[in-house]
Amino acid sequence: MCLGCYKENKDNIEGYCLNCRKKLFDGKKVSHILNFDPPKESNYKDYQNKTKKLSISGVQLKYSMILDGKELKLTETGGQYILKPIPNADHILNKDQAPENEHLTMQIAAQVFGIETAENALIYFKDGSPAYITKRFDIKPEVGKYLQEDMAQASGKTRQSHGENFKYQGTYEDVGALITEQVSATVPALEAFFRQVLFNYIFSNDDAHLKNFSFIESPMGDNILSKAYDLVCTELHTPGGPETALDLYKGDNENEFYAREGRYGQVHFRELAKKIGVSPVRAAGIIFKLLNSSARVHEMVENSQLRIDAKEKYLSYYDSKIRVLGINELLIARKFKITKAKDFPPNIVVKVSFYRGRQPIVGKFVKELVADTHRVVNNLFAFVEEKNMDEYERTGDRALITVIDGDTVVKVV
16 A cells, blocks of 8 residues: 555555655655654754754644655755654653554545645654654745745734633634635635534544644735645544534534533534535535545545554544434435435435434435425424324324434434
Protein backbone atom coordinates (compact mmCIF):
# COMPACT_ATOMS: atom_id res chain seq x y z
CA MET A 1 0.00 0.00 0.00
CA CYS A 2 1.17 3.53 -0.79
CA LEU A 3 2.08 5.45 2.38
CA GLY A 4 0.31 8.50 0.98
CA CYS A 5 -3.09 7.29 -0.23
CA TYR A 6 -3.30 3.64 1.03
CA LYS A 7 -4.03 2.48 -2.50
CA GLU A 8 -2.26 -0.50 -3.98
CA ASN A 9 1.08 0.61 -5.35
CA LYS A 10 0.64 -0.90 -8.82
CA ASP A 11 3.94 0.55 -10.01
CA ASN A 12 5.67 -1.63 -7.40
CA ILE A 13 7.46 1.41 -6.02
CA GLU A 14 8.49 1.41 -2.37
CA GLY A 15 6.98 4.21 -0.32
CA TYR A 16 4.78 6.52 -2.40
CA CYS A 17 2.90 5.86 -5.61
CA LEU A 18 3.50 8.02 -8.67
CA ASN A 19 0.34 10.05 -8.06
CA CYS A 20 1.32 10.86 -4.47
CA ARG A 21 4.83 11.76 -5.59
CA LYS A 22 3.33 14.20 -8.03
CA LYS A 23 1.05 15.82 -5.43
CA LEU A 24 3.57 15.88 -2.58
CA PHE A 25 6.97 16.24 -4.23
CA ASP A 26 6.28 17.54 -7.75
CA GLY A 27 6.95 14.07 -9.14
CA LYS A 28 10.39 13.62 -7.56
CA LYS A 29 11.42 10.23 -6.21
CA VAL A 30 11.59 11.09 -2.53
CA SER A 31 12.27 8.35 -0.01
CA HIS A 32 9.70 7.49 2.64
CA ILE A 33 12.60 7.23 5.11
CA LEU A 34 14.29 10.41 6.35
CA ASN A 35 18.07 10.36 6.74
CA PHE A 36 17.94 11.60 10.34
CA ASP A 37 16.46 10.52 13.66
CA PRO A 38 13.47 12.03 15.50
CA PRO A 39 14.04 14.72 18.13
CA LYS A 40 15.37 13.31 21.37
CA GLU A 41 17.72 14.35 24.15
CA SER A 42 20.88 13.55 22.19
CA ASN A 43 19.99 15.67 19.11
CA TYR A 44 17.47 18.19 20.39
CA LYS A 45 19.87 21.14 20.22
CA ASP A 46 20.55 20.32 16.58
CA TYR A 47 16.79 20.42 15.90
CA GLN A 48 16.56 23.76 17.68
CA ASN A 49 19.42 25.20 15.68
CA LYS A 50 18.01 24.08 12.35
CA THR A 51 14.41 25.02 13.04
CA LYS A 52 14.48 27.97 15.41
CA LYS A 53 11.04 29.03 14.24
CA LEU A 54 9.38 25.71 14.97
CA SER A 55 5.72 25.88 15.92
CA ILE A 56 4.15 24.23 18.94
CA SER A 57 0.41 23.64 18.82
CA GLY A 58 -0.89 22.20 22.07
CA VAL A 59 1.44 19.28 22.77
CA GLN A 60 2.46 18.67 19.16
CA LEU A 61 5.86 19.80 17.94
CA LYS A 62 5.93 20.88 14.30
CA TYR A 63 9.15 21.15 12.35
CA SER A 64 9.73 22.94 9.07
CA MET A 65 11.33 21.16 6.11
CA ILE A 66 12.39 21.88 2.54
CA LEU A 67 12.90 19.58 -0.41
CA ASP A 68 16.50 19.94 -1.54
CA GLY A 69 16.71 18.00 -4.79
CA LYS A 70 15.23 14.66 -3.75
CA GLU A 71 16.06 14.98 -0.06
CA LEU A 72 13.90 16.38 2.73
CA LYS A 73 15.84 18.54 5.18
CA LEU A 74 15.04 20.51 8.33
CA THR A 75 15.10 24.24 7.76
CA GLU A 76 14.76 27.50 9.64
CA THR A 77 13.39 29.49 6.69
CA GLY A 78 11.61 28.85 3.41
CA GLY A 79 9.83 25.75 4.65
CA GLN A 80 7.69 23.82 2.17
CA TYR A 81 6.57 21.01 4.48
CA ILE A 82 5.55 20.51 8.10
CA LEU A 83 6.81 17.45 9.95
CA LYS A 84 5.06 16.12 13.05
CA PRO A 85 6.87 13.38 14.99
CA ILE A 86 5.35 11.33 17.79
CA PRO A 87 4.31 13.76 20.57
CA ASN A 88 6.51 13.67 23.67
CA ALA A 89 3.83 14.62 26.22
CA ASP A 90 3.47 11.96 28.91
CA HIS A 91 -0.28 12.44 29.38
CA ILE A 92 -1.08 11.53 25.75
CA LEU A 93 -2.42 7.99 25.29
CA ASN A 94 -1.40 5.97 22.23
CA LYS A 95 1.03 8.74 21.31
CA ASP A 96 2.98 6.45 18.98
CA GLN A 97 -0.23 6.25 16.90
CA ALA A 98 -0.57 10.04 16.51
CA PRO A 99 1.17 10.37 13.09
CA GLU A 100 -0.96 7.67 11.49
CA ASN A 101 -4.11 8.86 13.25
CA GLU A 102 -3.80 12.26 11.59
CA HIS A 103 -2.76 10.79 8.23
CA LEU A 104 -5.70 8.36 8.25
CA THR A 105 -8.25 11.00 9.26
CA MET A 106 -7.02 13.41 6.60
CA GLN A 107 -7.15 10.70 3.94
CA ILE A 108 -10.69 9.67 4.91
CA ALA A 109 -11.76 13.32 4.71
CA ALA A 110 -10.31 13.68 1.21
CA GLN A 111 -11.01 10.30 -0.35
CA VAL A 112 -14.38 9.40 1.15
CA PHE A 113 -16.01 12.78 1.73
CA GLY A 114 -14.42 15.03 -0.87
CA ILE A 115 -13.09 17.52 1.69
CA GLU A 116 -10.24 19.52 0.20
CA THR A 117 -7.25 18.85 2.45
CA ALA A 118 -3.57 19.71 2.64
CA GLU A 119 -1.50 17.03 0.87
CA ASN A 120 -0.09 14.59 3.41
CA ALA A 121 1.55 11.24 4.00
CA LEU A 122 3.17 8.99 6.56
CA ILE A 123 6.97 9.09 6.66
CA TYR A 124 9.63 7.38 8.81
CA PHE A 125 12.74 8.55 10.60
CA LYS A 126 16.02 6.69 10.20
CA ASP A 127 15.35 4.77 13.43
CA GLY A 128 12.03 3.49 12.05
CA SER A 129 9.68 5.67 14.10
CA PRO A 130 6.77 7.26 12.17
CA ALA A 131 5.95 10.91 11.54
CA TYR A 132 3.22 12.81 9.72
CA ILE A 133 4.26 15.06 6.86
CA THR A 134 2.07 17.65 5.16
CA LYS A 135 2.76 20.02 2.29
CA ARG A 136 2.16 23.70 2.95
CA PHE A 137 -0.59 25.15 0.79
CA ASP A 138 0.28 28.81 1.37
CA ILE A 139 3.42 28.67 -0.81
CA LYS A 140 3.05 30.28 -4.25
CA PRO A 141 4.29 28.26 -7.26
CA GLU A 142 6.74 30.98 -8.28
CA VAL A 143 7.85 32.88 -5.17
CA GLY A 144 6.34 34.14 -1.93
CA LYS A 145 3.28 33.10 0.05
CA TYR A 146 -0.47 33.51 -0.20
CA LEU A 147 -1.81 35.61 2.66
CA GLN A 148 -3.40 33.37 5.29
CA GLU A 149 -5.41 34.35 8.35
CA ASP A 150 -6.90 31.89 10.81
CA MET A 151 -10.28 32.50 12.41
CA ALA A 152 -8.77 33.63 15.71
CA GLN A 153 -6.90 36.37 13.87
CA ALA A 154 -9.94 37.21 11.75
CA SER A 155 -12.08 37.62 14.86
CA GLY A 156 -9.45 39.69 16.69
CA LYS A 157 -8.80 37.09 19.38
CA THR A 158 -5.28 36.81 20.78
CA ARG A 159 -3.68 35.47 23.94
CA GLN A 160 -3.07 39.03 25.06
CA SER A 161 -6.64 40.19 24.47
CA HIS A 162 -8.63 37.08 25.40
CA GLY A 163 -6.36 34.97 27.64
CA GLU A 164 -4.79 31.53 27.31
CA ASN A 165 -7.93 29.89 25.90
CA PHE A 166 -8.51 32.53 23.21
CA LYS A 167 -8.71 29.99 20.37
CA TYR A 168 -11.60 28.18 22.08
CA GLN A 169 -13.73 31.30 22.56
CA GLY A 170 -16.65 31.57 20.18
CA THR A 171 -18.98 29.25 18.29
CA TYR A 172 -19.02 27.64 14.87
CA GLU A 173 -21.95 29.92 14.11
CA ASP A 174 -19.58 32.85 14.70
CA VAL A 175 -17.11 31.36 12.22
CA GLY A 176 -19.92 31.02 9.68
CA ALA A 177 -20.65 34.73 10.11
CA LEU A 178 -16.97 35.52 9.42
CA ILE A 179 -17.10 33.44 6.25
CA THR A 180 -20.23 35.26 5.07
CA GLU A 181 -18.52 38.56 5.76
CA GLN A 182 -15.16 37.87 4.14
CA VAL A 183 -15.64 35.31 1.35
CA SER A 184 -17.25 36.41 -1.91
CA ALA A 185 -18.23 32.87 -2.99
CA THR A 186 -20.16 32.49 0.25
CA VAL A 187 -22.43 29.50 -0.41
CA PRO A 188 -19.79 26.89 -1.35
CA ALA A 189 -17.51 28.14 1.44
CA LEU A 190 -20.27 27.79 4.05
CA GLU A 191 -21.13 24.32 2.80
CA ALA A 192 -17.47 23.28 2.95
CA PHE A 193 -17.21 24.65 6.48
CA PHE A 194 -20.42 22.91 7.58
CA ARG A 195 -19.14 19.62 6.11
CA GLN A 196 -15.89 19.96 8.02
CA VAL A 197 -17.58 20.76 11.36
CA LEU A 198 -19.81 17.70 11.04
CA PHE A 199 -16.84 15.58 9.95
CA ASN A 200 -14.88 16.64 13.04
CA TYR A 201 -17.81 15.66 15.25
CA ILE A 202 -18.24 12.26 13.62
CA PHE A 203 -14.53 11.51 13.85
CA SER A 204 -14.22 12.72 17.45
CA ASN A 205 -11.91 15.66 16.85
CA ASP A 206 -12.45 17.89 19.87
CA ASP A 207 -9.62 20.27 18.97
CA ALA A 208 -11.06 21.98 15.86
CA HIS A 209 -10.63 25.44 17.38
CA LEU A 210 -10.49 28.89 15.79
CA LYS A 211 -6.90 28.48 14.60
CA ASN A 212 -7.75 25.27 12.75
CA PHE A 213 -9.90 27.10 10.18
CA SER A 214 -8.40 29.75 7.94
CA PHE A 215 -8.97 32.20 5.15
CA ILE A 216 -6.35 32.21 2.41
CA GLU A 217 -5.69 34.45 -0.56
CA SER A 218 -6.66 32.80 -3.84
CA PRO A 219 -4.53 33.14 -7.02
CA MET A 220 -7.11 35.76 -8.07
CA GLY A 221 -6.40 37.77 -4.93
CA ASP A 222 -9.72 37.27 -3.10
CA ASN A 223 -10.42 35.54 0.20
CA ILE A 224 -11.38 31.85 0.17
CA LEU A 225 -11.68 29.17 2.84
CA SER A 226 -8.38 27.30 3.09
CA LYS A 227 -7.90 23.58 2.68
CA ALA A 228 -8.65 21.51 5.77
CA TYR A 229 -5.77 20.66 8.08
CA ASP A 230 -5.13 19.17 11.55
CA LEU A 231 -7.96 16.64 11.21
CA VAL A 232 -7.41 13.93 13.82
CA CYS A 233 -9.40 11.66 16.15
CA THR A 234 -8.37 13.28 19.44
CA GLU A 235 -10.45 10.78 21.44
CA LEU A 236 -7.77 8.17 20.70
CA HIS A 237 -5.22 10.23 22.66
CA THR A 238 -7.19 12.32 25.16
CA PRO A 239 -10.46 10.46 25.83
CA GLY A 240 -13.29 12.04 27.77
CA GLY A 241 -12.88 15.52 26.36
CA PRO A 242 -15.66 17.78 25.06
CA GLU A 243 -17.63 16.76 21.97
CA THR A 244 -16.35 19.76 20.02
CA ALA A 245 -13.72 22.45 20.54
CA LEU A 246 -16.34 25.21 20.16
CA ASP A 247 -20.08 25.24 20.82
CA LEU A 248 -22.08 24.86 17.63
CA TYR A 249 -24.15 27.94 18.51
CA LYS A 250 -25.35 29.67 21.65
CA GLY A 251 -27.86 27.53 23.51
CA ASP A 252 -27.00 24.37 21.57
CA ASN A 253 -27.55 22.25 24.68
CA GLU A 254 -31.05 23.58 25.32
CA ASN A 255 -33.22 21.07 23.51
CA GLU A 256 -34.90 17.74 24.15
CA PHE A 257 -32.32 15.65 22.31
CA TYR A 258 -29.38 17.06 24.28
CA ALA A 259 -31.27 16.75 27.55
CA ARG A 260 -31.88 13.08 26.80
CA GLU A 261 -28.53 12.06 25.26
CA GLY A 262 -26.08 14.60 26.68
CA ARG A 263 -24.50 15.03 23.25
CA TYR A 264 -25.22 16.53 19.86
CA GLY A 265 -27.55 14.85 17.40
CA GLN A 266 -28.58 15.51 13.83
CA VAL A 267 -31.05 18.17 14.97
CA HIS A 268 -28.16 20.31 16.18
CA PHE A 269 -26.41 20.22 12.83
CA ARG A 270 -29.59 21.03 10.90
CA GLU A 271 -29.95 24.04 13.20
CA LEU A 272 -26.31 25.05 12.70
CA ALA A 273 -26.79 24.86 8.93
CA LYS A 274 -29.85 27.09 9.21
CA LYS A 275 -28.02 29.61 11.39
CA ILE A 276 -24.99 29.96 9.09
CA GLY A 277 -27.01 30.03 5.87
CA VAL A 278 -26.77 26.52 4.40
CA SER A 279 -30.12 25.53 2.87
CA PRO A 280 -32.01 22.59 4.42
CA VAL A 281 -31.81 20.60 1.18
CA ARG A 282 -28.05 21.09 0.86
CA ALA A 283 -27.52 20.35 4.55
CA ALA A 284 -29.54 17.13 4.21
CA GLY A 285 -27.31 16.08 1.31
CA ILE A 286 -24.13 16.75 3.29
CA ILE A 287 -25.48 14.85 6.30
CA PHE A 288 -26.49 11.98 4.02
CA LYS A 289 -22.99 11.74 2.53
CA LEU A 290 -21.30 11.75 5.93
CA LEU A 291 -23.65 9.11 7.34
CA ASN A 292 -23.73 6.86 4.28
CA SER A 293 -20.09 5.85 3.95
CA SER A 294 -19.49 3.47 6.86
CA ALA A 295 -18.28 0.59 4.71
CA ARG A 296 -15.67 2.76 2.99
CA VAL A 297 -14.52 4.26 6.30
CA HIS A 298 -14.14 0.80 7.85
CA GLU A 299 -12.16 -0.35 4.82
CA MET A 300 -9.73 2.59 5.03
CA VAL A 301 -9.21 2.12 8.77
CA GLU A 302 -8.46 -1.57 8.23
CA ASN A 303 -5.95 -0.67 5.50
CA SER A 304 -4.23 1.93 7.70
CA GLN A 305 -1.02 1.62 9.69
CA LEU A 306 -2.79 1.93 13.06
CA ARG A 307 -2.25 -0.86 15.57
CA ILE A 308 -5.10 -3.38 15.77
CA ASP A 309 -6.29 -2.10 19.16
CA ALA A 310 -6.14 1.52 17.91
CA LYS A 311 -8.18 0.56 14.85
CA GLU A 312 -10.84 -0.95 17.10
CA LYS A 313 -11.04 2.17 19.26
CA TYR A 314 -11.05 4.52 16.26
CA LEU A 315 -13.96 2.61 14.71
CA SER A 316 -15.87 2.33 17.98
CA TYR A 317 -15.81 6.14 18.36
CA TYR A 318 -16.88 6.56 14.74
CA ASP A 319 -19.68 3.97 14.91
CA SER A 320 -21.03 5.55 18.11
CA LYS A 321 -21.35 8.95 16.42
CA ILE A 322 -23.00 7.46 13.33
CA ARG A 323 -25.60 5.78 15.54
CA VAL A 324 -26.41 8.91 17.55
CA LEU A 325 -26.89 10.98 14.37
CA GLY A 326 -29.75 8.79 13.12
CA ILE A 327 -31.02 8.76 9.53
CA ASN A 328 -32.73 11.12 7.10
CA GLU A 329 -34.97 10.88 4.05
CA LEU A 330 -32.05 10.48 1.65
CA LEU A 331 -30.66 7.56 3.64
CA ILE A 332 -34.02 5.77 3.58
CA ALA A 333 -34.37 6.44 -0.13
CA ARG A 334 -30.89 5.04 -0.83
CA LYS A 335 -31.62 1.98 1.30
CA PHE A 336 -34.63 1.11 -0.83
CA LYS A 337 -33.15 2.30 -4.13
CA ILE A 338 -35.66 5.15 -4.51
CA THR A 339 -34.46 7.75 -7.02
CA LYS A 340 -37.61 9.87 -7.53
CA ALA A 341 -39.28 12.02 -4.88
CA LYS A 342 -42.74 10.82 -5.93
CA ASP A 343 -41.76 7.25 -5.02
CA PHE A 344 -40.94 8.14 -1.40
CA PRO A 345 -41.67 6.63 1.09
CA PRO A 346 -41.13 2.96 0.19
CA ASN A 347 -44.44 1.14 -0.10
CA ILE A 348 -43.32 -1.94 1.82
CA VAL A 349 -43.44 -3.23 5.37
CA VAL A 350 -40.25 -2.33 7.23
CA LYS A 351 -38.73 -2.74 10.68
CA VAL A 352 -37.47 0.45 12.33
CA SER A 353 -34.86 0.20 15.12
CA PHE A 354 -34.12 3.09 17.46
CA TYR A 355 -30.99 4.39 19.14
CA ARG A 356 -32.04 3.55 22.69
CA GLY A 357 -34.96 3.28 25.06
CA ARG A 358 -37.56 2.16 22.52
CA GLN A 359 -38.46 -1.19 21.04
CA PRO A 360 -38.32 -1.67 17.25
CA ILE A 361 -41.62 -1.25 15.40
CA VAL A 362 -42.90 -2.85 12.20
CA GLY A 363 -45.13 -1.18 9.64
CA LYS A 364 -45.12 1.25 6.72
CA PHE A 365 -44.03 4.83 6.17
CA VAL A 366 -46.91 6.84 4.69
CA LYS A 367 -47.02 10.03 2.63
CA GLU A 368 -48.61 12.16 5.34
CA LEU A 369 -46.57 15.18 6.40
CA VAL A 370 -45.96 15.79 10.09
CA ALA A 371 -46.78 19.31 11.33
CA ASP A 372 -47.17 20.43 7.72
CA THR A 373 -43.39 20.71 7.40
CA HIS A 374 -41.27 18.91 4.84
CA ARG A 375 -39.26 15.96 6.17
CA VAL A 376 -35.98 17.53 5.02
CA VAL A 377 -36.54 20.36 7.50
CA ASN A 378 -37.73 18.50 10.59
CA ASN A 379 -36.73 14.85 9.87
CA LEU A 380 -40.08 13.58 11.14
CA PHE A 381 -41.84 10.71 9.37
CA ALA A 382 -45.44 9.48 9.38
CA PHE A 383 -45.57 5.74 10.09
CA VAL A 384 -48.42 3.26 10.52
CA GLU A 385 -47.70 0.17 12.56
CA GLU A 386 -48.56 -3.18 11.06
CA LYS A 387 -51.40 -3.81 13.50
CA ASN A 388 -53.12 -0.58 12.34
CA MET A 389 -52.43 -0.79 8.61
CA ASP A 390 -55.77 -2.26 7.48
CA GLU A 391 -57.82 0.27 9.41
CA TYR A 392 -55.65 3.15 8.17
CA GLU A 393 -56.04 2.01 4.56
CA ARG A 394 -59.81 1.88 5.06
CA THR A 395 -60.33 5.13 6.99
CA GLY A 396 -57.20 7.31 6.57
CA ASP A 397 -57.54 8.18 10.25
CA ARG A 398 -54.51 10.29 11.22
CA ALA A 399 -54.92 9.17 14.81
CA LEU A 400 -53.44 5.84 13.69
CA ILE A 401 -50.17 7.50 12.62
CA THR A 402 -47.05 7.11 14.72
CA VAL A 403 -44.57 9.96 14.38
CA ILE A 404 -40.99 8.75 13.94
CA ASP A 405 -38.10 11.10 14.65
CA GLY A 406 -35.36 10.20 12.16
CA ASP A 407 -32.75 11.58 14.58
CA THR A 408 -33.39 8.63 16.89
CA VAL A 409 -33.42 5.84 14.26
CA VAL A 410 -30.40 3.61 13.71
CA LYS A 411 -31.72 1.16 11.14
CA VAL A 412 -34.58 0.60 8.70
CA VAL A 413 -34.82 -2.86 7.11
